[in-house]
Amino acid sequence: MSSTPEEETGLTSESLTRAIGGRYLTYALSTIMHRALPDARDGLKPVHRRILYAMRELRLGSNGGYRKSAKITGDVMGNYHPHGDAAIYDAMARLAQDFAMRYPLVDGQGNFGNIDGDNPAAARYTEARMAATAEALLEGLDEDSVDFRPNYDGTLREPVVLPAAFPNLLANGASGIAVGMATNIPPHNIGELIAGSLAMIQDPDLSDDALVEHIPGPDFPTGGVLVEDAATIREAYRTGRGGFRLRAKWEKEDLGRGNWQIVVTEIPYQVAKSKLIEKLAEVIQLKKVPLLADVRDESTEDVRIVLEPRARTVDPEVLMGQLFRNSDLEVRISLNMNVLIDGRTPKVCSLKEVLRAFLDHRREVLLRRSRHRMEKIDHRLEVLEGFIIAFLNLDRVIDIIRYDNEPRAALMREEWARTYPRALTEKDYVPPPKGEGELTEVQAEAILNMRLRSLRRLEEMELRRERDELMKERAGLEAMLESERKQWRKIAEELRKVAMFFGSETPAGKRRTLLAEAGEVVALPMEAMIDREPITVILSRMGWVRALKGHVNLEAEQKFKDGDGPRFAFHAETTDKIMIFGDNGRFYSLLGANLPGGRGMGEPLRLMVDLPNDCEIVDVRIWRAGEKLLVASTAGDGFVVTAEDALPQTRAGKAVLTVGDGVKAALVRPITGDHLAVVGENRKLLVFPVSELPEMARGKGVKLQKYKDGGLSDAVTLTYSEGLKWKDPAGRTRHEPDLGEWLAKRSTAGRMAPRGFPQDNKFN
Known part of the structure; x- marks a missing residue:
């Protein structure tokens, strides 16, 4: 085979x-x-x-x-x-x-x-x-x-x-x-944990809400202020999942003559102080919290972070509220009580289940220690019984040890006279393991190892006293092992002893984390915290942006890098949000106060927002609340979006206009009239009501104009009754009052533009 x-x-x-x-x-x-x-x-x-x-x-x-x-x-x-x-x-x-x-x-x-x-x-x-x-x-x-x-x-x-x-x-x-x-x-206070454990021993069916009365929340080694509301804390402890808002502890320090500063004395748990200082410095540099002027670390053994306000009129509560939102002076500590039950089974437990696992473990420890102690007591009682027999028959014991060749065996063979212990009755007497009159091997060995100095009357009395105490202790242990109530009473007693060493009454056991209400953070708009000043925004063809102080002449010549030149220039203010629209269909924003100064050539815009290198800037404009914008692609698709929906919140910008392969964003225009005029690269003009365009927050949009070849060139909104105006190459304003020839439904081809329309097919 x-x-x-x-x-x-x-x-x-x-x-x-x-x-x-x-x-x-x-x-x-x-x-x-x-x-x-x-x-x-x-x-x-x-x-x-x-x-x-x-x-x-x-x-x-x-x-x-x-x-x-x-x-x-x-x-x-x-x-x-x-x-x-x-x-x-x-x-x-x-x-x-x-x-x-x-x-x-x-x-x-x-x-x-x-x-x-x-x-x-x-x-x-x-x-x-x-x-x-x-x-x-x-x-x-x-x-x-x-x-x-x-x-x-x-x-x-x-x-x-x-x-x-x-x-x-x-x-x-x-x-x-x-x-x-x-x-x-998160860590908690031992005194509160023991109080909760004692309450659970007293009432095994204690509710989760009642348990939180004893354990109101975490207690962090670095202190701080816990500002989570009680309902959220109860829910987190009940489910084993949740989180806690933890803030730094601070106080206002008076410097005299109306001046003051804020001193942070405790920082949130697991926040590195050096990283926190760096973050606060970055907040100042980027002007995220303009109310803050400076930060200093004056810490020695204790934490002392000094925050200087920009002006004495600043409200410290408002300043700290802004810092809590923009730095690690406030953090969220998550709670996920996923633990091993009995060392084997992972489970997300509630606070009550975790304490129950601990108490059950303490009961098992108590039972095992008690049984171990009883074994030790039984062994000692056996030895003591042998010692007492030796004292009662001392001459015979000495004779056997002195003359017998095998004294241990002889001691075990001998029939000894016994007496019951004086302190206990015959009913309470615990007999030795072997039959009446014989010594066990343990007893015989103990007698042989006895020191001669122990053969005195006082030692005999000590042995009888020790035997009586051990028998009482054994009786107590046996009674406790038979009564669950006594077992929990003993566990409660042990917990109270621990509380004496580590509880809330000790210096190290006092609660460090304060419990407080979060209060309402005043969410001031960024522009409200910035000095409102006029600026002139200039963006070059190569994407370098700067802001000149004041409203300068837009026609005045400016300096640019070699090979670069002007592209966008407009008047704004430091409180304005500057919107950038890229040909990838995304909007980006910058605060006017955060633009680089106009002394040099500025800074690359791509370093200030996450604008891809292969993305061209379509338009730059000032964000206006409530304004509606037309966005359109080179394929002639577009829609209306509100300024609020187009405003991004991060450096990565906000995707608004969806563009496909070979298609790019072409323009963004404010809606200022009741009709829209669209012109294609084929010089065909189409006019239709703005009401035919959908208002969307994001998407591809609908077809504005139909093209056989080419794509969208330009679009503008107008009031139909006023007609269409444009400038010719000579700079003269041309006017077409009657647009009936070009008025049609959206997504049609349109007709050739009127005579004198610019050759670049642009309205302006």
């Missing part, structure tokens, strides 16, 4: 789709469970959990000495986290940053970065140890409170989750991007 090629080579075959799909799914699950999403129970990702566990193994307690970060990073990488040391150090450094973590888990010594956005120093220069909060997360780890698993190479063991004495997931927040999902949880 012949074998197949797969059997000979030991290879198997499968479809590429299945192979890639299976491997990508494995990668996705690994990213979700072991890298990006935190565990709802202790709020940590694997790298953070391994960092804290490695520091614990190095005995770096909060009251001990520091160790080099390079040593810590090396131990984490070598023992538990086989990834890059740079990634591990970055994660550890963030745990030490008091501007990134509401309750830092690492106590760093050295340069661990700053609020300006500077990176930490290299790991060989910094030192670290655990913070008290990290010890609270690790408390009870030696008491079989959580499961352990082998590390990546099977040589060591690491905890699957930490016991977590407080809800760290919400206290310090988390963020991460996985495959197909992400998480972003």
Whole structure:
């Protein structure tokens, strides 16, 4: 029987789709469970959990000495986290940053970065140890409170989750991007979280709205002012998705004689101060907020950003309102509570579900620690029973140890007289594991290891007292394990102890982020914040734009670059919006106050708006509110658009006229009459009512005039009763009062233009 090629080579075959799909799914699950999403129970990702566990193994307690970060990073990488040391150090450094973590888990010594956005120093220069909060997360780890698993190479063991004495997931927040999902949880106040947890213990059916009464919103390490309304916060906490508006904290500082300045003392969370200063400087340079004159960074250890108004008459509320809209002095912090439930299942949870996952975890930790303690007590009681027997039969014990060749076996064979403990009744007595009169192996070994100095009367009394206390403790633990009510009472007691160390009554636990109403931001139009001055706008053939001060003579000669010359020139004001229409059918706009001065040759228009290099400028005009414009293409299609619909809001402009291959935008004209006159490159003129044109915000439009060859040359609106006027080559005004010969329906061919019409087929 012949074998197949797969059997000979030991290879198997499968479809590429299945192979890639299976491997990508494995990668996705690994990213979700072991890298990006935190565990709802202790709020940590694997790298953070391994960092804290490695520091614990190095005995770096909060009251001990520091160790080099390079040593810590090396131990984490070598023992538990086989990834890059740079990634591990970055994660550890963030745990030490008091501007990134509401309750830092690492106590760093050295340069661990700053609020300006500077990176930490290299790991060989910094030192670290655990913070008290990290010890609270690790408390009870030696008491079989959580499961352990082998590390990546099977040589060591690491905890699957930490016991977590407080809800760290919400206290310090988390963020991460996985495959197909992400998480972003802002930090909260431990005191408020514990108050909410206690309320849920008291009433397991506590509503989401009632829970928000205890946890009114996030509490960021950098402070700031939370200006989101209560209804939005409740909805975000109820669904697990939403966002919060966070503003900088500021105050008006009086300088005397009517002068004042604004001082920003707290900036929003995760905003680098240096980047914020750069953004504010850019706002001043681009005159986005003309009310602001200057910005200075006078920060030392505390944040102090000084904002100078342009005039003492400026309203500080209006100024800050404009800055909130145009800078990172106000940011939106998103909420997406996508976490791992029980370390396995990703789920977008509500605030109540996250706290419930923490409380259920604390109950499991309590039960496991209690059972572990009972095992220790049972073992100790067994040993104490043996010690007491030894004291009651001391001469016989000494005789066996002195003369017997195998004293342990002899002690276990001997029948010993027993007495019940004095402090307890016979009913409460817990008998030893073996039958009456025999010592267990554990008891015999303990007796043999006993020190001679323990053979005194006082030690016997101490043993009996210790036995009585342990039996009472065991009875209490057994009663708690049998009563769910007592279990929750114990958990509440533990949470109250945590609140004593980290709660709102402590200096570090006080709420830093204020809760306030956003108020109504006064949205002043840009022109209202600019000094209104006359200017003359000049745009050259090569696209260089400038603005001369005042209304100069448009016929006066101006200087241009070699090979360049004038194309557009008109009078305007600094408050005007200048509209640019490109042959790609898009409108662009510039504020008159933002145009370059007229001392030089100006600046390229393409540097100020995103006008493509292959796009020609069709027209430049002043934007007028309420005005209606005719836009048309070289193919003779067009429509009417309002000035408001044509006004762009970004540098990229706004697409209004749709043009196809080989077709370009030809013109834009204001609608000033009741009829439209259209002339083609074939010199045929057509007049029809403007009412036949549709009013649209965007599109190709309708056919204005029919052409056999050529395309649209020009168009103008007019009042039909006044006839058509144009200028001849000599500059004389010509007039055709009766347009009945050329009046027809839209989209017809028209008739030859009247005698004397310009040879370039243009009305002006």
